[in-house]
Amino acid sequence: MFPDKIKITDDLIKLIVDTRKEYNLTAYQLSEKIGKNKSWLPNIENKRTKNISREDLIILFKDFAKDKGMDAEEFVIKYLSPTATVELDNNVTVPNHYLQSSMGIFSPNHDNLHISDEERIKRVSYYIEDKPYEIDLMRLKKDLKDLSDTIIDEFSYCKTSNDRSNIISLVKTMRVNFQGEFAYAQKLYQIPLFHGDAEMCFGKTVGEDYLKHTNSNIERFSSKQKLLYAYADVCSDINFEEGNYNLFLDLMLVDEKTDSDKLDDIxxxxxSFIYKLHEYLLSAKNEAITNNHSCSIDFIPLFEHIIKSMRDFINNIKLDYCFEYSIPEQNTDIDELIKKCLEINNITYGIKQAIRNKKQ
Structure with missing residues (x-):
């Protein structure tokens, strides 16, 4: 609850003095009783000491709190003035009467807090309803700053432009992921991977083994996710759902009167679609290698659909252009499929040239 370093205030000094007097102790006696030199507490009460540690505060009030059946922090909250300002460990400052109300422990002076019932309700309402949001927002901003500092610190150690580009790409990917589907990105980034240096946390042998298997899991997941993304990207151009763009429908809905600029756009x-297909094939190859299995995706119907659409396109616009292309057979090696994909690119280039020649 309390921060590691606690500022000495008049209210805290009053609590210290009142408490030791209740137990008939001098400042010197209490200092020695808790294992400090005898001038330790007088320096606090005389304001020569400006701050004390949370640990020392607990030591100071531990026996008094035990006598009341409480822990030290509860004791301080209960007997500190309700109007005192208390700094918490999240750098938020609140009036003590809020803590007393929220914890259900009231000081003997609580009823002497000279504010109206209306004002009391207003203050409690603020700290119960509004303040938690402000506190959480401050925590979020602090954690985001810590994250930013960590990344910038790592960035400063980069020795090459490529290393720096990778970190920039990392941050951009995180932003795009959250902007795209926040809830799903949140699930991903909530997966616990590390709580510090793995070897320090788990020991050298277990730590090395943990890192090895974690890296393997990440690579397997990454390859599967990239394949899934590439598949979805390809499907986005051949989506037959109503209201969605369909590239192949554009290829079909042309004729010899279609404007050449429109044909160029198509x-x-x-x-772009062929590029996506190329990435899909590469992703399938990488996923199969990473997860140590053969690729089971049947790409042949897709190639058949592409070639048929290209021939229909040429016929519809009455273009004097022919091409030869052999559809890949079942079980064709994926490297061969990648080559066949590049062949389609060459055919597309030839079609574009033929359209330009016809226009001239």
């Missing part, structure tokens, strides 16, 4: 979209 073919540009088609080239």
């Amino acid at each position: 073919l540009f979209g088609f080239e």
Whole structure:
């Protein structure tokens, strides 16, 4: 509750003096009783000492609190003036009467707090309803700053431009993930990986083993997720749901009167689709290697659909252009499929050239 370093206030001094007098102790006696030199407490009461540690505060009040059946922090809250200002360990400062109310422990002077019932309700309402949000927001901002400092610190150790680019890309990816689907990104980043240096936390042998398996899990998950993303990206261009864009529908809905600029736009979209297909194939290859299995995805219907759509496109616009292309067979090696994908790119380039020649 209390921070590691506690400021000595007039209210705290009064509590110390009143408490020791209740137990018939001088400042010198109480100092020695808790194992301090005899001038320790007089220096506090005379304001020569400005701050004490939380540990010392607890030692100071521990026996008094035990006598009342409380812990030291509860004792301080209970017997400190209700109007005193208390700093908490999250750097938030609150009036003590709020802590007393929220903890259900009231000092003997609580009823002497000279504020109206209306004002009391207003203050309690503020600290119960509004203040928690402000406190949580401050915590969030502090944690975000700590995260930023950690990343910037790591960035400062980067020796190459590539290393710096990787960190910049990391931050951008985090931002895009949260902006895209906050709830799902939150689930991902809530997975506990490290609570410090693995070898220091778990020991050298277990720590090294933990890092090895964690890295393996990350690589497997990453390869599967990249494959899933690549698949979804490809499907986004062949989505037949009502109201969604469909590239292949654009390829079909053309004729010889279609404006050449419109045809260029369609073919540009088609080239982008082929790039997505290329990434899909690469992701499938990487996922299969990473997870040590053969690729089981049937790409052949997709290639068939692409080639048929290209031939229909050429026929619809009455373009004098022919191409030869052999559809890959079942169980074709994925490296061969990647080559076949690049062949489609070359065909697309040829179609664009033929359209330009026709226009001239």
